[in-house]
Amino acid sequence: DVKVTQSSRYLVKRTGEKVFLECVQDMDHENMFWYRQDPGLGLRLIYFSYDVKMKEKGDIPEGYSVSREKKERFSLILESASTNQTSMYLCASSPSMREQYFGPGTRLTVT
């Protein structure tokens, strides 16, 4: 079974803090993705990576950065958290253009 894990299920941070969300997959997948999911807006792609040290912007990259130093790990960074970044964050990995395997999600609250 493919396993995608995320560092926290729930996280509460203060405005202006730097936030790291970690995602690890154990299936040697090339592609990894970060989404956020908000009611009424659906899943929106923040960043994705198709190889180590490679990254591409998704639909809503502003206010976020990513890091992929190892194949199995893809980190999402909020440089200075703001209240409008309160959301559910979902990581996914994929071996190809087909199905994506999602992690359990991190519900981030910024106060």
Added chain:
Amino acid sequence: GQNIDQPTEMTATEGAIVQINCTYQTSGFNGLFWYQQHAGEAPTFLSYNVLDGLEEKGRFSSFLSRSKGYSYLLLKELQMKDSASYLCAAVAYSGAGSYQLTFGKGTKLSVIP
């Protein structure tokens, strides 16, 4: 640009059949995914259509018409556990080996006794 539309909510009766439609306008379209997401959980893969036609997988089937920019997910013999959100997502190549997956906002299906 990418645009994907699906109904916000649907209700159906246990044991019945329901069809969830999805229309898309996507440049560089390559294929269409359907995912199921139960409340508070991560999405799980249901199907992926690249070619026109119907693909059946147990109680679930998915249809694609590339010329019409249209897909549907058909759920037969509905069970209470099928109550979930169903996400339609279009894949598009954006050149240089890069691709993008755009999700619709999801259809919340409620199955009632």
